[in-house]
Amino acid sequence: MTITRRTMLTTGAAAMAAYTAGLPGVRAQSSQVVVGTWGGDYGQLLGDLIDKPIMKTKGGIEVLQDIANADPRKTKLLAEKQSRRGTMDVACLSDSDMYLTAQQDLFEPVTADKVSRMNAVFPNLQKAYAIPHIYSAQVVLYNPNKVNPAPKGFADLWDPKWRGRVGFSDILYSANTVAAALAGGGSLSNYGPSQKKLMELRSLDAKIYPSNEALAAALKSEEVWITVMWLARGFMWKKAGIPLEHVVPSEGAPAIVFEASIPKNSRNKDNAFKYLNAMLEPQAQIAFADKMGYVPTVKDAALPPDLAKQINLNEAERARLLQPDYDYAVKNNAAILDFWNKQFKA
Amino acid sequence: MAVLIVPASLLVLGLLVAPMLLMLRISLNQFSPTQMMIEAMSADNYIRAVTDPYYQQVLGTTLGIALLCTLLTLILGFPAAYWLARIESRWKSLITILTLFPLLVGNVVRSAGWMALLGNDGLINATLLWLGIISAPLKLMYTPQAVVIGIIAVVLPYMILTLASVIESIPRSVEEAAANLGARPGTVFRRVVLPLALPGVAAGSILVFVLCMNTYATAILLGGPQFKMMAPAVYDQFIRANNWPFGATLAFILLAITMIFTIVGSIGIARRYKR
Amino acid sequence: MAQLKLSNLAKHFGAAVAVEHVDLEVRDGELVALLGPSGCGKTTTLRMVAGFVEPTAGQILIGGKDVTHAPPYARDTGMVFQSYALFPHMSVAQNVAFGLEMRRMGRAEREQGVLEALKLVKLDHLAERLPRELSGGQQQRVALARALAVNPSVFLLDEPLSNLDAKLRSEVRLQIRSLQQRLGLTTLIVTHDQEEALTMADRLVVMDRGKVLQVGTAEELYERPANAFVAGFVGRCNLISGFVDPGGVFRTDWGGEFAVPQESAPGKAIFALRPERVALRPGTGHGIPGRISAITYLGSLSEYHVDVSGNSFLVSMPPPPNDSPLRCLKIGDQVSLTWDVAAVRLLPFEPSSNQGEEP
Numbered sequence: 001m002t003i004t005r006r007t008m009l010t011t012g013a014a015a016m017a018a019y020t021a022g023l024p025g026v027r028a029q030s031s032q033v034v035v036g037t038w039g040g041d042y043g044q045l046l047g048d049l050i051d052k053p054i055m056k057t058k059g060g061i062e063v064l065q066d067i068a069n070a071d072p073r074k075t076k077l078l079a080e081k082q083s084r085r086g087t088m089d090v091a092c093l094s095d096s097d098m099y100l101t102a103q104q105d106l107f108e109p110v111t112a113d114k115v116s117r118m119n120a121v122f123p124n125l126q127k128a129y130a131i132p133h134i135y136s137a138q139v140v141l142y143n144p145n146k147v148n149p150a151p152k153g154f155a156d157l158w159d160p161k162w163r164g165r166v167g168f169s170d171i172l173y174s175a176n177t178v179a180a181a182l183a184g185g186g187s188l189s190n191y192g193p194s195q196k197k198l199m200e201l202r203s204l205d206a207k208i209y210p211s212n213e214a215l216a217a218a219l220k221s222e223e224v225w226i227t228v229m230w231l232a233r234g235f236m237w238k239k240a241g242i243p244l245e246h247v248v249p250s251e252g253a254p255a256i257v258f259e260a261s262i263p264k265n266s267r268n269k270d271n272a273f274k275y276l277n278a279m280l281e282p283q284a285q286i287a288f289a290d291k292m293g294y295v296p297t298v299k300d301a302a303l304p305p306d307l308a309k310q311i312n313l314n315e316a317e318r319a320r321l322l323q324p325d326y327d328y329a330v331k332n333n334a335a336i337l338d339f340w341n342k343q344f345k346a
Numbered sequence: 347m348a349v350l351i352v353p354a355s356l357l358v359l360g361l362l363v364a365p366m367l368l369m370l371r372i373s374l375n376q377f378s379p380t381q382m383m384i385e386a387m388s389a390d391n392y393i394r395a396v397t398d399p400y401y402q403q404v405l406g407t408t409l410g411i412a413l414l415c416t417l418l419t420l421i422l423g424f425p426a427a428y429w430l431a432r433i434e435s436r437w438k439s440l441i442t443i444l445t446l447f448p449l450l451v452g453n454v455v456r457s458a459g460w461m462a463l464l465g466n467d468g469l470i471n472a473t474l475l476w477l478g479i480i481s482a483p484l485k486l487m488y489t490p491q492a493v494v495i496g497i498i499a500v501v502l503p504y505m506i507l508t509l510a511s512v513i514e515s516i517p518r519s520v521e522e523a524a525a526n527l528g529a530r531p532g533t534v535f536r537r538v539v540l541p542l543a544l545p546g547v548a549a550g551s552i553l554v555f556v557l558c559m560n561t562y563a564t565a566i567l568l569g570g571p572q573f574k575m576m577a578p579a580v581y582d583q584f585i586r587a588n589n590w591p592f593g594a595t596l597a598f599i600l601l602a603i604t605m606i607f608t609i610v611g612s613i614g615i616a617r618r619y620k621r
Numbered sequence: 622m623a624q625l626k627l628s629n630l631a632k633h634f635g636a637a638v639a640v641e642h643v644d645l646e647v648r649d650g651e652l653v654a655l656l657g658p659s660g661c662g663k664t665t666t667l668r669m670v671a672g673f674v675e676p677t678a679g680q681i682l683i684g685g686k687d688v689t690h691a692p693p694y695a696r697d698t699g700m701v702f703q704s705y706a707l708f709p710h711m712s713v714a715q716n717v718a719f720g721l722e723m724r725r726m727g728r729a730e731r732e733q734g735v736l737e738a739l740k741l742v743k744l745d746h747l748a749e750r751l752p753r754e755l756s757g758g759q760q761q762r763v764a765l766a767r768a769l770a771v772n773p774s775v776f777l778l779d780e781p782l783s784n785l786d787a788k789l790r791s792e793v794r795l796q797i798r799s800l801q802q803r804l805g806l807t808t809l810i811v812t813h814d815q816e817e818a819l820t821m822a823d824r825l826v827v828m829d830r831g832k833v834l835q836v837g838t839a840e841e842l843y844e845r846p847a848n849a850f851v852a853g854f855v856g857r858c859n860l861i862s863g864f865v866d867p868g869g870v871f872r873t874d875w876g877g878e879f880a881v882p883q884e885s886a887p888g889k890a891i892f893a894l895r896p897e898r899v900a901l902r903p904g905t906g907h908g909i910p911g912r913i914s915a916i917t918y919l920g921s922l923s924e925y926h927v928d929v930s931g932n933s934f935l936v937s938m939p940p941p942p943n944d945s946p947l948r949c950l951k952i953g954d955q956v957s958l959t960w961d962v963a964a965v966r967l968l969p970f971e972p973s974s975n976q977g978e979e980p
Contacts, residue, residue: 071585078382100588103380170571173586208571221467331379334587341582342400345572519706522673525693526700527771528723537719541710 032062033271036076036088039067041292042258046279049287054278061271070097077101077263086265089272092133095257099326102129107261114273117280120298124323130261131276134285134294136232137253137313137321138175139246143225153250154183157201157226164205167224169215173340174333175254179228182251182322189325191332198344208345216242230256235293235311248317255321258294366601373594383590391595401579401596405603408576411490411565412558415497419505419554420547422498427509427546428539432518442510445503453500457567460496461487464568488570496564501557505550512546513539541618548615552608559604576600624649624807625670625775630679632665639665641831643679647775650805652798654812654822656854662831663811664779670809671777672696684774694723699773703780705764707752713739713763714748720771738770741800758789765797769804776801778810782817794821815855819843827851849891849968859899859935861892865967875930877909881965889970896937898964901925901956903946908957909934913950927956934958 033055037043043065051063068076070093080086081104093101101107107129112118115131125132140151147162157166157179168176177194180201184193207224209215212233218224220242229237231253234246260279262272278284285296289303293311296303303312313321373391376384395401430441448456463469464486471483486492516539524534540547562577569575576596583593625647632640640662647653655663668674670681672693681689688696699720708716714735721731739745742762752760761781768776781797782790798821801808812818818825819839827834827842827850835847839855846852849860863873869883871892879892902908911927911934918940925936936958941947950956 100380171586210566210571217465223466327380333379334377334589337582337587341574341579346400517704517706519702519704520708522671522693523700523702523706523767524708524719525673526671526696526698527720527767528694529719530692530694533723538708 031060031271032064033089033268033275034064034066034087035090035092035275036066036068036073037090037092038069042092043067045288045291049284050275050278050281054281054284055271055275059271059274061274063275070094074101077106078104080263080265081106084265085267086263088263089266089268090260090262090275092258092260095132095255095259095324096326096329098127098130098259098261100330102261103330106263108264108266108269108272110261110276115276115280117277117298120280120300122297122299124321125257125297127259130259131280132257132297133260133279134232134288134292135255135257135297136230136294136311137248137255137317138179138228139231139234139248139253141219141227141229141234141237141244141246143219143222143243144245145243146222146225150245151226151247153247154179154228155251157206157228158183158197158204160204162204162226164207165225166201166204166206167215167218167227168206168208169212169227169229170208170210170345171212172228173337174329175230175256176228177336177340178254179249182249182254187325188254188322189328191328191336194336195339195343198339202344216240219244231311232293232295238310248313248320250320252320252322253313253317254324257297369594369597372590373592373598375591377589377591379588382588391592392599394592395595395599404574404576404579405599407490407574408559408561408600409603409607411493411497411561411575412555415494415501415558416551416555418494419498419501420551423502423505423509423550424543424547426502427506428513430506431510431513442507445506448499449503453563454567456499457496457564460492460499460568464492464495487568488573490569490573492568493561493565493573493575496568497558497561500564501554504557505554508550508553509543509546512543512549516542544615544618548612552612555607555611556604559600559607624651624684625809626680626682627666627670628680628682630666630669630681631677632662632669632674633677638831640669643833645826645833645836647807647809649807650802651823652801652806652808652810652821654810654818654825655828656812656815656818656825657828658854659813660830661828663813663826663828666828667777667779667809667811670696670775671698671700697771697774698777699768699771699775700777701761701764701768701779701781703783705752705760705784707760707763707767709752712749712751713744713755716752716763717767717770720767724771734770738766741769742766742796757784758793761785761793765800769800769806774807776806776808778808780811780813782812782814790817791820797821819855825855827854829854843895846893846966846968849893849971852893852966852968857896857935857937859892859894859896860968861932862970863890863892864888865890869962871965871967873932875932877930877932879909879965880960880962881967882962885967891968891970893966893968894960894964896924896935898960899934899936900959901927901936901938901947902959903950903954903956905955906957908959910955910957913952913954913956915952916950925950925956927958929958 035046037046047063047065051065055061055063066088073091073093074097076088077091078101080088109128110118110131118126118131121132125135140154140156142151144150146165151157177191177198178188180197181187181191181194184197186193207218209218215227216237219227219237222243231246234244238244260276262269262276266272280298282296282298282301285298285301286303288294289296289311290307295312372383374387374389376386376388376390378384430445433441435441461468465471466483466487468486470486471480474480475483520538520542521534524538525531529537560577561575562581565573565575566578577600580593580596580600583589583596627643627645630640630643631638643666645653655666657663665674669676672688672691676689679689680687683696683698708719711719717735717738718731721734726734735748736745739748742765744759744762744766747755747759752763755763761784778797782793785793794817800806810821822839824836824838825842826836829850835842835851842851842855846855852858853860861873863871865871865881865885865887867887869881869885871879871881871890873879873892881892909929911929913925914928914933915926917924921939922937923940927934927936
């Protein structure tokens with residue numbers, strides 16, 4: 001028997017739901033909209049660029065942020081599935097989390113009738129259950145003072161010249177595995193070659209850091225010179241003074257998209273659709289690009305040339321963007337984590 | 347009066363027992379990447395956990411670190427607790443509060459401090475390099491030693507305060523009587539202070555052992571990605587692999603091992619104390 | 622030879638002087654009591670002898686050996702603590718055996734020693750009990766046995782009876798004394814209870830504010846106190862400050878005139894007279910007139926508090942026979958007081974004297 005929504009509630013998540021659903025104590029009224037989002041820069045920017053100027057001032061709608069990390073938010077969405085009246089009107093998640101959650105048939109369809117700005121979204125980012133808010137690509141970051149000539153793709157990490165100078169963030173095990181798969185001739189639907197490539201890298205003394213911040217510190221102190229990272233984060237690190245350049249890998253650059261969707265049991269769906277529309281407004285998109293280095297998902301958000309050069313992909317690079325195979329990724333996640341922990345890190 | 351314990355009992359029941367039963371149930375389910383869980387009644391997860399050499403090693407590391415840290419904390423904490431219990435100073439309560447001071451800082455913040463101290467460009471390495479004692483930074487971070495130091499820094503106050511309250515209840519005259527009868531300080535400690543402090547040794551060690559077994563932030567931040575203890579492994583399964591059944595299984599194994607060691611340890615000490 | 626000798630012993634805690642200029646010799650087999658109110662320095666003196674307090678100055682000799690700076694475990698004293706300080710995790714026998722173990726005595730010899738010590742205090746049948754399973758009196762005897770078992774050069778007792786009830790106290794007092802005499806123990810005992818000191822000790826040392834005021838037998842202290850403090854602390858005493866006029870007249874501060882020996886040296890002095898040396902007659906007549914303010918019947922004694930010009934005067938005597946006129950005395954009655962001038966002692970005047978009470 002599979003976990004239906006009933007059994008999910010009765011066994012797994014009931015207690016979790018009791019915790020998480022109760023916490024913010026937010027009850028949306030008709031002139032409100034509750035947005036489940038991350039705190040930090042992302043939540044702050046949503047507040048400054050969308051909640052206040054667009055929703056409150058222009059639309060007269062009060063935005064309440066329900067701040068949590070992705071995991072409690074996923075759990076809450078699943079746990080509230082059965083309830084008629086949900087506590088969230090808009091849910092923000094990464095594309096793979098959103099995919100996993102959408103498998104449970106949780107979200108309202110998002111169409112151009114309801115969200116007119118969908119027409120401006122790049123076609124390859126469009127989904128039936130969510131809007132793409134911002135995106136970035138997985139690239140190779142390198143220290144130009146040390147790594148010469150510039151690398152071309154993921155495969156350059158296996159160059160014996162950089163023995164002991166390749167660093168990874170432990171929490172991005174999944175992205176790192178994908179890079180290894182691509183370097184070994186695999187694809188986003190075939191991680192097969194990744195195991196052999198990772199073990200090779202292990203014998204080349206690749207360094208693993210417990211967090212993105214620890215990796216950044218190691219790049220800054222020039223302990224390691226080359227890594228795999230989201231372009232957006234690379235942009236922020238560069239701004240912070242770390243000597244870094246990026247290259248969009250010749251093998252292709254897997255995309256990460258941060259998305260937003262509307263739970264079916266939202267009590268303010270009209271406001272929620274307005275919110276999704278506002279997230280796609282050009283000026284908001286440009287501001288996110290400027291502050292966080294994520295690329296607009298709409299065609300009509302023109303970035304200043306200087307900024308565009310740093311974070312945007314040119315036509316040739318854009319052609320190398322790879323669409324994730326979510327189904328494959330979700331099914332293999334546990335296995336690649338196991339391999340990462342037990343073999344690669346051992 | 348019995349009515350007064352009802353709220354606490356309900357709290358324990360609701361916040362501790364119920365989630366644990368739920369976890370136990372989840373641990374018997376099967377994992378599915380797309381559907382999260384498939385309901386089942388199977389011991390497969392437990393069999394996998396105890397037969398997998400990787401998890402055997404993780405459990406071994408966890409137990410080893412916890413036992414070592416408990417022992418070191420006891421050895422380091424006893425003299426400090428004795429001193430704290432015996433000083434007759436008007437600053438005594440202030441010193442007691444200062445002992446608690448490290449606990450005011452969370453584990454993460456404290457570990458960040460240790461990172462700044464032990465890192466390759468941290469204070470210790472920078473000083474040694476500057477003095478010319480070493481030519482390349484020593485690897486201090488991401489070592490089991492760093493974890494042991496980090497854990498001890500967290501748990502030492504618990505040990506000291508537990509021991510001090512018990513030592514305080516040992517009358518000074520009992521020690522004087524032993525000295526008067528010809529016992530040297532070492533003998534006074536071994537024959538009189540230590541046996542009388544055993545309840546505190548037991549309580550402090552159990553408290554510290556349980557805390558060590560469940561070390562999370564310190565293990566991750568100071569042990570580095572290659573260093574695995576049980577609590578981070580549980581987190582990995584729940585959050586990263588999305589494998590709730592196996593995560594629950596590991597959590598239950600951790601709980602069971604901790605309980606077994608705690609019970610065996612306290613029975614052992616109780617028996618010694620009775621004698 | 623003196624088994625225990627203290628010379629010019631002193632202890633200062635910072636600026637506070639706890640003990641000063643203590644000179645004392647305790648002879649072999651003698652029991653000497655340190656007597657004084659709380660805070661007089663007697664316990665500090667005892668603890669210096671045991672080695673728990675480091676003297677600021679002076680010297681301690683035990684059996685002729687200088688132990689002034691020796692650690693407690695090297696002094697060969699046997700101490701009985703006020704709280705008994707038994708080892709709660711050891712049986713009675715283990716408690717008593719502890720000191721013998723520390724002296725590396727063989728097992729058989731040790732068991733023999735434990736048995737003998739317990740027999741001395743009649744507790745051999747409770748050897749396997751834990752201290753908490755014993756009564757207070759029994760615990761006290763275990764503490765005695767534990768100290769006796771090691772056959773110490775000096776036996777130290779710190780208020781050993783203060784935790785016992787009154788009836789038990791007088792019983793144990795006699796037991797300790799007879800044990801001490803039978804075994805010939807050189808003993809130093811600390812007490813604040815003058816009755817305890819008078820009944821047990823060969824000699825008493827009266828201390829006040831860190832100083833020794835007088836050393837002597839009970840009789841010497843009672844009959845010939847060196848000052849008003851000793852007179853007031855050892856037994857009871859009427860103490861009146863005033864001035865001796867030439868010719869055997871003592872003029873009190875409040876103007877009364879008492880007869881004192883003719884040859885008394887003139888000058889400021891304290892008039893001391895034991896209550897049992899005062900005779901009392903109903904009505905006015907010969908003697909000092911006064912008025913009864915309280916009568917206390919104590920069985921073998923009756924005490925009369927007589928108000929003399931606003932000052933209380935204590936008179937004690939055996940209860941008068943039934944036909945005596947004293948029998949009918951009641952509060953408020955006029956009486957007159959007389960005494961034999963030979964019973965009067967004139968003590969040096971001390972401005973701060975307060976008859977044994979703390980200020």
